[in-house]
Amino acid sequence: MNIQANTGMDESGLNRLSPVGRETVQDRIYRQLRDALIQGRFDAGEIFLAGDVAQRMSVSSMPVREALARLVSERALEAMANRRVRVPLLSLERARDIAQARTLIEGELAARAIDNLSGAEIDRLEVLTEDYDQAREAEDITLLNHAFHFHLYEAAGSSVFMPIVESLWMQAGPYVRAAAKLHSPLTDKAATLHHRGILEAIRAGDKTRVSNELTADISQVFAILEKADPEFWKTQSGAGL
Template identity: 55%
Template sequence: MRTAKDGTGLQSTLGVLGPVARHTVQDQVYGELRRSLIQGLFDAGEVLRIRDLAQRMSISTMPVREALARLISEKALEPLPNRSVRVPLIRRETLEDLARARALIEGRLTEMALPRLGAEDRDALWRDTDAYDNLTGGRIETAHEAADLNHAFHFRIYRAAGSAVLIPIVESLWMQSGPYIRKAAELFDHGSDAPATNHHHRLLEAIEAGDVAAGRAALVADIDRAFDLLRRRHTFDREAA
């Protein structure tokens, strides 16, 4: 088989590659599980069985197995000896690591994004925040809608930074943080804790004022709010310590 030469004179093997389907069932399964993890729809320690997931999604077990393997490689899930997987437990060391990483990367993205946010972006951010503030009730649909609005708020800011490299890193960190955010929401005290969008309002005020330092500080405080609830109120067991 003849192969083409690139500019260095080396033989290229690209000729052996063939076309692939643009979207596969495995991609769809992966995308759905990934979205659920990012939005904190699974409990920490929850066991996910391949056959149960396949039945729930009305598909064969193979694409589920492949999607779970991808998520395990991304540290979003953990393999178990019985060939099932689980959502990682809440571990104190991991909590601090995630808090540091998210503050560092998302804080930098916010600094990059603020000068690039236009009037349309600001209007959308206010709409998402107002919609979140107007949510009522404890129904599961409300929790899902809140997760959607929070994700939309943050990622509208991050995408404005224009970094194709950092966005996938943030998405991975959100997948790993999902169970922590879910547990923090359970520990939230509506009577004594500040509203969930308190720091969103501060961030929006900084955006309106063009104050990059204040915007980053509000974003980091927003990230740390959930982790701090866990530090103060979650009981870490031995395995998750």
């Protein structure tokens, strides 16, 4: 995953939520919150109250509580006292665990996908990479990065691994947000260096290289956090308290 731009990073993710319709309310609430977590719109330690979220999304509290409980079960959020829910605090140990889990699982999915990708699907990955090169807005960068990775992973055809990957991306979101605040984003072709390496490996049918390129791509965010000053981690460990 590449670093998103700092544009709009100080705006609360809750302000970006929109009203949902009456049909499949819980699922739509869940998807909005899931997508916001994946896109790094929430800070670590940010608190959710079901009533507040319900008011912002123009729904009743019950489906919000159910959606939040679902996200807690997936470890994207954590339950606290007084029915509050929050984005987990950051820790270097957890960052390392998420990075390792992502590289293991996503590397396997990418390798499996090679045999299943059609020419049209490879062309789609190329278009997403070209669009990424041209993107400058934080939200566009994040959405294109997500589209590239998940278009690749879905070709693996694993109904077991995909929910795990989605959970890992939700857990990684606050870390991506923190890394983006620590580092100015790349604004040239280097931003998609490993995406292009993945494409070259796919065309060559090289499963080892595709896994290695994917690992390097994911590791960019976490390498920034590894280099962060110890004072940064002290600050993060007390966020939201």
